[in-house]
Each structure stands twice: as structure tokens, then as C-alpha cells.
Amino acid sequence: MSNPELNSTKYRTILLFGAPGSGKGTQGKILGSVPNLFHFACGDAFRNLRIEDPMGRQFIEYSSKGQLVPDDTTIALWAKNIKASTVNGEFDPARDTLVLDGIPRNVNQARMLHDTLDVKAVFFLSCADQGKMIERLQRRALRENRLDDANLEVIKRRLETYEHETKPVLDYYGPERVHTIDATQPPLDVLRTILDIVARIKS
Numbered sequence: 662m663s664n665p666e667l668n669s670t671k672y673r674t675i676l677l678f679g680a681p682g683s684g685k686g687t688q689g690k691i692l693g694s695v696p697n698l699f700h701f702a703c704g705d706a707f708r709n710l711r712i713e714d715p716m717g718r719q720f721i722e723y724s725s726k727g728q729l730v731p732d733d734t735t736i737a738l739w740a741k742n743i744k745a746s747t748v749n750g751e752f753d754p755a756r757d758t759l760v761l762d763g764i765p766r767n768v769n770q771a772r773m774l775h776d777t778l779d780v781k782a783v784f785f786l787s788c789a790d791q792g793k794m795i796e797r798l799q800r801r802a803l804r805e806n807r808l809d810d811a812n813l814e815v816i817k818r819r820l821e822t823y824e825h826e827t828k829p830v831l832d833y834y835g836p837e838r839v840h841t842i843d844a845t846q847p848p849l850d851v852l853r854t855i856l857d858i859v860a861r862i863k864s
């Protein structure tokens with residue numbers, strides 16, 4: 662499916678992938694501070710919207726139930742943010758690698774971005790221990806004032822959404838591009854693994 666908002670450049674991209682609470686955000690923030698890597702976290706872009714914004718209202722409606730925001734809205738928000746970051750000079754597609762965190766989050770979004778992203782690697786932060794992830798999310802609820810993390814039912818729903826809708830994205834990109842990393846390791850070890858692979862990626 663094509664989207665007129667997206668231009669014809671293929672962005673050199675790496676994806677941070679994993680369940681809520683797997684540590685994508687922690688890694689994304691660090692990676693975003695590395696020169697020539699530009700980090701975009703889709704959940705942050707939604708949280709930065711104003712409540713009066715129709716997209717902001719849609720975000721509240723869906724995220725409060727642990728559901729994904731509809732794909733057209735999500736891709737439009739992504740395109741708008743990437744365009745703005747390009748215009749203001751934060752992101753230079755000719756020089757930088759895009760680090761995407763939380764998008765694409767289902768196979769349809771991956772298809773919608775197919776002509777736009779040149780996905781070099783997918784870092785799958787894998788954690789088999791659901792209890793551990795729930796614990797992390799509940800700690801984050803207090804620290805970052807995230808309403809969708811505060812309610813156990815919503816957390817469970819998000820983990821289900823992840824299993825059913827998001828995980829198939831791994832098959833979409835295929836095993837040559839997917840690097841599975843144990844998310845229960847200390848963040849520094851996860852980071853080291855990611856950086857080693859990023860440094861070896863050829864353009």
C-alpha cells in the first residue's frame with residue numbers, strides 16, 4: 662500500500678523489537694545519542710501529541726485498552742515526525758541510520774513501510790519470563806507516569822496484542838535480518854551486542 666506522505670527515499674534502518682517491558686526504550690535512548698544514528702520511538706511520538714489533537718485522542722482511546730492505534734494514523738504520525746526531523750536537520754537520511762522503536766508493530770505496518778525502509782537488522786530483545794516484564798512495566802508506571810502501565814489488565818492485554826499482532830513481524834523480515842538477544846542480561850551487555858552488529862552492517 663502506498664502513502665503519499667512518504668517520499669521515495671529508502672531509509673537505512675535498524676529495528677528495535679520486543680514485548681512491552683523488554684528494554685527497547687532503554688536501548689533506543691542510548692543508541693539515539695550515538696552520532697549518525699537517529700532514534701524514533703513511536704510510543705513517545707504518540708505521547709507527545711496534545712489531547713485536543715484527533716490523533717492524540719485516538720491514541721488515548723486505543724492505548725488505554727492495550728490495543729494498537731489504527732495503522733493509517735500510526736503511519737501518518739511516523740511520516741510527519743520523520744519529515745519534520747529531516748527538515749529541522751536532526752535526521753539526515755543520506756548520512757544517518759534510522760533506529761525505529763515500536764514501529765512497525767504489525768505485518769500490515771511493515772508492508773506499508775516496505776518501499777520506505779531498507780531494514781538492515783532487527784534486534785529482537787527476547788524475554789521468556791512474562792512475570793519479569795510485568796514487574797518492569799509496573800515499576801515504569803510510577804517512574805514515568807504511564808497510565809497504560811498501571812493497570813494489570815491493560816498490561817496483559819498489551820502482552821497479548823504483542824504475541825498475536827506484533828510477533829509475526831519477525832517472520833516478515835526473516836531470519837537473516839533478525840538478531841535475537843537475551844533481554845534479561847544487564848543493559849550494557851544488550852547494548853554491546855547491538856553495537857557490535859551495527860558496526861558490522863554494510864551499507
Ligand code: ADP
Pocket residue numbers: 680681682703704705707723724725727728729730731735762763764765766770809819
Ligand atoms: P510499550 O512497547 O511499552 O507497549 P510504547 O510506548 O511503544 O510502549 O507504546 C504505547 C502504546 O502506543 C501502545 O500500546 C499502542 O497503543 C501505541 N502504539 C505505539 N506504537 C504503535 C504502533 N506502531 N502502532 C500502533 N500503536 C502503537
